[in-house]
Amino acid sequence: MTAGRLRRWNLLPLLGLLAVAACGGPEPVPPVADTRPVVRPDPGPSQEELRKARAERNRAANAAAAEALVKASATSTAQRDFYDRAERALRAQGRLRRDRVPMDAPIDAETLTRNFIAVALRDEYGQGGIQAGDGGAPAPLRRWQDPVRLQIEFGTTSDVATRRSYRIEVSQYAARLAEATGHRVSLTDSGGNFVVMVLSDDERRAIGPRLAQLVPGIPAHDIAAMQDLDADNFCTVFAYSRGAAPVYSNAVALIRAELPPLLQSSCIHEELAQGMGLANDSPEARPSIFNDDEEFALLTRHDELLLKILYDPRLRPGMSAAEAEPVVRQIATELMAQNI
Structure with missing residues (x-):
């Protein structure tokens, strides 16, 4: 069966016949004035109308955020004070x-x-979402192959200013990740494969159905982990591959809406970088955000170099630590010699 096509009539023979016919025959009839009204295209809304519509949308979003905050549970309100x-x-x-x-x-x-x-x-979490001890469970090298398209989703408690601030910060950080890795990373409004969710305590506890939409087949224990996130966990990220492939296809990061500015930025930096493939935390990593001691809030030069190593073409997804180590050492030696 052939694939469907758009059928286009060939107008050239018809135009040729009309041209020949015009060369002879009776005298042409004088043209009749076209008295039909001219239909002009609709110019659409003016810039002022667009501005007013945008202002109205922002007003409605701010009103909804204010109402949601008033209705927020005592837990969510207390958490804002706790994180401050x-x-x-x-x-x-x-x-x-x-x-x-x-x-x-x-x-x-x-x-x-x-x-x-x-x-x-190494992995911070082992099979079944259980946190691994002794520095994490051994894991193969994993990273993205497709371009990473970051998409931010907000709950109703986030007002327009908060949303704008997040988008600016994530967009700028995406450019930094792209520069460090040499891999395409960008912010998109829809169709993202790496979703960053900014949710209050109440919104997070009801997020199960949306997570199932974003990542079909997401394990139930991952949904439970995000819905039941301990208060001392500011944020988290889960990355997924298709089947047993060591290449990521989707990721979901969750950031608490109750966080103050610096902890918010710290979560953006750590979770998005971990979602690129640096999945574990180590108490020995310094100076680094991949360390639970919270010494550093933002991506350091050391961390940028880890990302650069991860996406070096000499490494391949699926490599074990034993296979990767000599290659990593060679790349690290080169990077330090370049003094970048």
């Missing part, structure tokens, strides 16, 4: 640092190699 205090306490302890190249934490090729193996080739 947590951020202040961490900063008072000298944590949540924002320096990209800290002078008190020099790195070399051996540091990069050791930390890459610990972060990229």
Whole structure:
């Protein structure tokens, strides 16, 4: 069976016949004036009308966010205070640092190699979503093959200003991830394969049906993990591949809407970078966001180099730690020699 096609009539023979006919025959009839009214295309809404419509949408979104906050549960309200205090306490302890190249934490090729193996080739969670001990469970090298299309979804408690701020920050961070990895990473309004969900406590507990839509076949224990996220977990990410393939096809990150600004940025940096394939945290990784001690809030130069190693074409998805280590050491040596 042939595939369907659009059938287009060939007008050239017909036009040729008309041209020949016009060369002879009776005198042409004088043209009759066309008295039909001219139909002009609808110019559409004016810029002022568009501005007013956008302002009205923003007003409605802000009103909905304000109403949702009023209706928020006592738990969600208490969490905002809790995370504000947590951020202040961490900063008072000298944590949540924002320096990209800290002078008190020099790195070399051996540091990069050791930390890459610990972060990229081990898993924080084992089978069934159970947290693994002793530095994580051994895992093959995983990364994306298709372009990463980040899509942000908000609950009703996020107002227009919050949404705009998130989109700007995620878009800028996507460009940084793309530069570090050499892989295509961008922000999209729809059709994303890496969804970032910004939800309040109430919204998160009701997110099961939406997660099932976003990732068909998502394990029930992953949905439960996100719905029942412990209060001391600010955010989380789950990445998925098709079958047993070591190539990611989908990812979902969840960030609490109750977080203050610096913890919010810290979650964006860590979860999106982990969703690129640096799946584990290590207490030895420094200076790094892939360490649960919260010393660093934002992606460091060390972490950028880990991402660069991960997407180097000399490595391939599915490699074990034993297979990858000599290649990683060679890449790390080259990177440190370049002083990038």
